[in-house]
Amino acid sequence: MRRRYLLIGGVGALAATGAAFVGLRALQPKEAPLGFEPDERFLVQARALLRQNPAIDVHAHPGRTFIRGATGLSPALVAFSARGPSEDAAFNDMRAGLVCGGSFSLVADFQTLDLQGEGLASTRAFAPGEARASYERQLASLRAMVAEHGATIVAEPSDFARIKGAGGVAALITVEGGDFLDGDIANVARSFEDGVRSITLVHYRSNELGDIQTAPAVRGGLTPFGVDVIREMDRLGMVVDLAHAAEPAVSMALDVGARPMMCSHTHLQGHGATHPRFLSEGLARAIAERGGVIGAWPAGIGAATMNDYVDRIFELSEALGSDHVAMGTDMDANYKPVFTSYRQMPLLVSELLRRGYGENNVVKFVGGNFLRVFAAVWAGRQV
Secondary structure, three states, X not given: OOOXXXXXXXXOOOHHHOHHHHHHHOOOOOOOOOOOOOOHHHHHHHHHHHHHOOOEEOOEOHHHOXXXXXXXXXXXXXXXXXXXXXXXXXXXXXXHOOOOEEEEEEEOOHHHEEEEOOEEEXXXXXXXXXXXXXXXXXXXXXXXHHHHOOOEEOOOOOHHHHHHHOOOOEEEEEEEOHHHHOOOOHHHHHHHHXXXXXXXXXXXXXXXXXXXXXXXXXXXXXXXXXXXXXXXXXXXXXXXXXXXXOHHHHHHHHHHOXXXXXXXXXXXXXXXXXXXXXXXXXXXXXXXXXXXEEEEOOOOOOOOOHHHHHXXXXXHHHHHOHHHEEEOOOEOOOOOOOOXXXXXXXHHHHHHHHOOOOHHHHHHXXXXXXXXXXXXXXXXXXX
């Protein structure tokens, strides 16, 4: 998402936020129309498929625990934090929608974000030690939420099937932005020990790892430290996430990485819309050719209905092949989402089936493709 289309959730009416609140209110998520008539025959088929196969969201913020206990926020971020989906709802919706689990993402640069124009951007530097302290706070909050709701933290790929078989929710700890590493390569291994299994290299701040899509380049693509981080993630068995990275940084990452990677939430440029947060088709193909996946993103950028999201899944599959498309919803922090709740998962799957996507391709989309990537990364670990 660009500076005017960003991280979005419900906002509270805090008079002190003034113009910041007005801007954020325009980004408050609403239930999007389906754009199709549900077919009960395919809903039955969809529910059966979801009961038998793990549905995994490769990028999301269920319950938005990155907010809990945050300090030093701008007025706009105070407004953003004031109201939104509850932690209870996140887990209830997953269970009701037959979603096995997926990414529970921390947001490394959250406290540096502020309103610019109609959206958010990173507008200040971290104070000394602030990035690490924010990471530790968010990690503790996430662990507390997971424990409270009886979910299980994922350590390795096989955990998803085991947790699903036990009727649980699988929490894959991810971090959006490598800012928390503080330029210290040892912090990659420390995060692995903390349970982190994927890092999105950059978010809305061109950090020590590389440049972002939504601001002018300042790092020349991927930095030497970014190269070291990717190699260390490969060694440990962590999935590299290229979302938000400028295309030169993505190209360089593909050249140095030894394992399949993902771009967890995006779409292709020129397929219904053009936006800085989208990826060129050529670069998306390069990710796929190295065995990676692209997370289909239901943001309200050139999309107004869930049917538009179904179109995007088909478009990605036609361009890249069905083995390289996953589900990356950015749930609970998306911009005008057209897929608004995990309870809608059977509806989404039913429409894919009705339109002829095929059961095998649906199984790959909802979780199989990501599991293949995670398994390949895990199998190549050198520890």
